[in-house]
Amino acid sequence: MSEFESEVAEGERYRVGYALQPKKVESFLQPSLLDHAKQHAIDLVQIDPSTPLEQQGPFHCIIHKLHTPQWNKHLQQFSATHPDTAIIDSPELVTRLHDRVSMLEAVTRLQISLQNATVGVPNQVLLNEPKSPDFNKIEELGLRFPAIAKPLAADGGGGSHEMCLVFDREGLNALSAPTVLQEFVNHGGVVFKIYVAGRHVKCVKRKSLGDISEERLRSLKGEVLPFSRVSNLGVEDQGGPVEKAEMPPQCVVDELAKALREALGLNLFNVDVIRDSKEPTRYLVIDINYFPGYAKLPSYEPFITDFLLDVVRTMAN
């Protein structure tokens, strides 16, 4: 039962508009979410992003994952004249997550040290022209191979999840600009995904890239191995590294979620975190995604509904 079930004022209903791509509508707006929200006084209403919002309201809250200029304009016009509608989240702040350098900047400013755990980011450098890279910059940072070449843009556009494992300098010749070269950290093949919806936080484990031994590293010199969407592969793991992996301490998960929520000014995101195999109290944030695939979480219906109730109630008070 939702923690808010008894608090819904009788007869009062809330309209929450959603503006999402068709694929996202299909995955996120499961009948189970629509039903659960409805039972808790929330009506989820689809927004047509090409029509002015004025003609589609009123809304107590709008959630969205679109970033076309036309949508941003409609949203800006509507929020200027409807300050009582909560916009989740501000498009300007979401933009920070569309770039793999700026998305991690907030993490580098965090000071989290709980239960001996530290939270940081892997060494990384932006290569505007990877074919003629600034080796001084790479060396100054002490960045070591193997590394992962990630497209700078993380806006969900074509190619934004196409990565490459690079094993030495020669491998950089195969890359196209602009690329973020990030040190590969052995982490036991498991990624922790921390899903945040306002003050609500859930952490799950998923399959990740396996460790790279010194021997394998030597045999792969000069190679470039492309990969994409590893944590979505859903490969069988019975008795494997994912099942066996210990979760990070809950206090670290909660503190990281809270600190990032404040630093980014965002409510709906997830954080990909790995744990250094060599130093198991060292946690590294490798990716932050806006409005991720919440439907993959067990019991995502109350998770999302409770968050939306928080938002509409705060606006009403």
Ligand SMILES: O=P(O)(O)O[C@@H]1[C@@H](OP(=O)(O)O)[C@H](OP(=O)(O)O)[C@H](O)[C@H](OP(=O)(O)O)[C@H]1OP(=O)(O)O
């Ligand atoms: O589609 P899903 O459910 O796999 O969700 C994707 C997320 O998967 P996750 O929840 O982290 O496992 C995915 O996260 P990752 O980058 O794979 O860690 C992205 O947030 C992706 O959005 P975009 O393509 O970057 O705009 C998300 O895609 P959209 O659903 O927003 O298109």
Ligand SMILES: Nc1ncnc2c1ncn2[C@@H]1O[C@H](COP(=O)(O)OP(=O)(O)O)[C@@H](O)[C@H]1O
């Ligand atoms: N620095 C790293 N060290 C080791 N593995 C990594 C590192 N960065 C990413 N990975 C692996 O690559 C996957 C995809 O990288 P990520 O930055 O999360 O991109 P995406 O936005 O496509 O999810 C991660 O889920 C993880 O398995």
Ligand SMILES: [Mg+2]
């Ligand atoms: Mg990721």
Ligand SMILES: [Mg+2]
């Ligand atoms: Mg991502």
